[in-house]
């Protein structure tokens with residue numbers, strides 16, 4: 172951190188400290204948080220802080236900030252990971268892009284909330300101000316950051332790194348270079364390959380038979396990753412890279428097979444909660460299957476009933492991802508100007524469309540030289556739109572989506588490269604036309 176960053180950081184901490192004083196005056200609050208890995212981890216850190224302050228609380232998770240208006244609540248609200256407009260009777264901790272100075276948001280202090288710190292990082296800092304011992308929650312801050320893909324440059328950076336360093340110092344966190352696959356702690360390699368949706372491995376994801384024959388063709392016995400010799404690990408990676416290059420998987424995705432991974436030494440070896448990516452996937456699975464409170468219990472320490480339940484949700488979630496990806500592979504996208512989109516109707520759940528679209532783009536199932544959009548029906552007769560672009564495109568996707576959605580009576584938000592919107596049913600075509608026009612005018 173250089174001098175000006177340091178100054179900004181101190182201002183940021185001062186604001187967090189003020190909000191802590193403010194919160195101490197309350198007897199009971201309602202926590203509103205985003206139903207995803209980062210939002211769940213953030214809520215867990217917040218709940219711990221509230222317990223320490225002897226404040227009564229209830230927790231509610233929302234799929235998106237568009238669902239509520241804080242003016243409609245009579246209780247004092249503490250919101251996390253939701254892009255909401257604060258009222259006098261609320262406090263909002265968020266890291267989505269904003270110009271609103273009332274939100275406690277890294278963007279208001281010159282820090283980039285889409286890659287430097289997540290909501291769970293923000294709450295991690297908040298609870299660290301309460302007591303330095305709370306650096307143990309930087310494990311959850313890391314889970315949230317990984318859940319929000321803040322390691323997309325290959326490694327956690329910025330304020331995330333500040334949190335990481337503190338966590339490593341106190342022994343709760345570790346950073347190592349390794350294979351980045353999901354499931355290294357818990358699955359045998361054939362299953363690791365078969366269930367790999369990020370990256371999607373052509374010919375192997377979803378096809379256990381070909382995973383077994385791949386392993387026997389390179390002379391490796393099927394067992395868990397940490398049981399392989401270093402020589403075997405290298406051979407497997409080399410063959411896998413070769414296979415992915417030959418299947419036109421984008422180079423960046425293939426490079427991503429190896430990278431920095433974050434582990435928690437206090438969780439037992441072989442547990443999915445030992446690895447930040449597996450932990451965040453478990454939390455995401457509870458969110459996408461509509462049981463984020465199960466994820467919250469796991470963050471708060473439940474290692475039995477709720478964890479077993481979450482494992483079942485995860486199986487369901489992975490099946491839905493693989494079904495969704497197979498659906499996309501069979502169907503050609505529709506092209507319109509700057510856009511490339513598909514309308515999955517009820518074939519893909521609205522809670523899954525963003526995840527599946529993201530994986531399809533990162534694994535080369537969909538090309539990334541257009542703005543990629545996925546549309547799906549919601550339970551309440553609306554349309555969920557998810558959008559992804561490659562960072563090279565230099566478009567503020569969240570604001571483009573919000574403008575296009577507002578014109579048809581909907582709303583949107585998110586980040587520069589990943590955003591979403593909700594629009595009324597029947598407005599799909601108008602929305603597409605509007606969005607294309609907006610993107611044209613922005614790039615001129």
Ligand SMILES: [Mn+2]
Pocket residue numbers: 209210252266289290319
């Ligand atoms: Mn977040």
